[in-house]
Amino acid sequence: MAKKAAKVEEEPLRLFYIFYNQERWDNWLKSLAEASFDQDPNSDAMPEGFRILDSFSVDITLEVLKIIKLFQNKRFTKEDALEKLAAVEAIIMSAPPQGNLEELVEILQLPKLVLFAGSRRYLSGGFDKDIKTLVKKGREQIDKDTELALETASHIAAAVIDGAACCGKYMKDDIENPTLFDEWLIECERISDSMTSLKNFDESTGEDE
Secondary structure (H helix, E strand, O other): OOOOOOOOOOOOHHHHOOOOOHHHHHHHHHHHHHOOOOOOOOOOOOOHHHHHHHHHHHHHHHHHHHHHHHHHOOOOOHHHHHHHHHHHHHHHOOOOOOOOOHHHHHHHHHHHHHHHHHHHHHHHOOOOOOHHHHHHHHHHHOOOOHHHHHHHHHHHHHHHHOOOOOOHHHOOOOOOOOOHHHHHHHHHHHHHHHHHHOOOHHHOOHHHO
């Protein structure tokens, strides 16, 4: 009788995922460079360049949080996730290109400080979940100590990744001159939306996302 064929074990699903890479970043920068940021006087629509910049920002947040989801689903160890996170952060937070794109890229990068800091804090554990108190503390800190305010904001981001509700009620609709802490709260809200959209992420390969 013929021997049964040895059972071939499936490769871990995570091997199919393609995370953020330099080519993807460069393609976005090329799209930004070619876009128009001029307002059409006959349209109320946001200029093309700003639409691309917003999509650029969403894309980064989603890709970072896919790493978190794979950790949550036990496909990555904490060390795996931190390594992947560091690799993406090195691309996103690299020195912006000089010229017309420099200021735009800096506008994109500053909110992402809390995305990366919050993701690291979530992966490491031990974060505060009292968002109301954290928001008050962060608003008091931002003009005195940016690094301390970022540390506070990272607790908020970690709590949001963990499922806490945030941050619409803490953002002022009529604010004319938002602080960097306000920008971080906006990013925390984006993190919340992205985690919701990635609820079933592990059920498909990265090629389908």
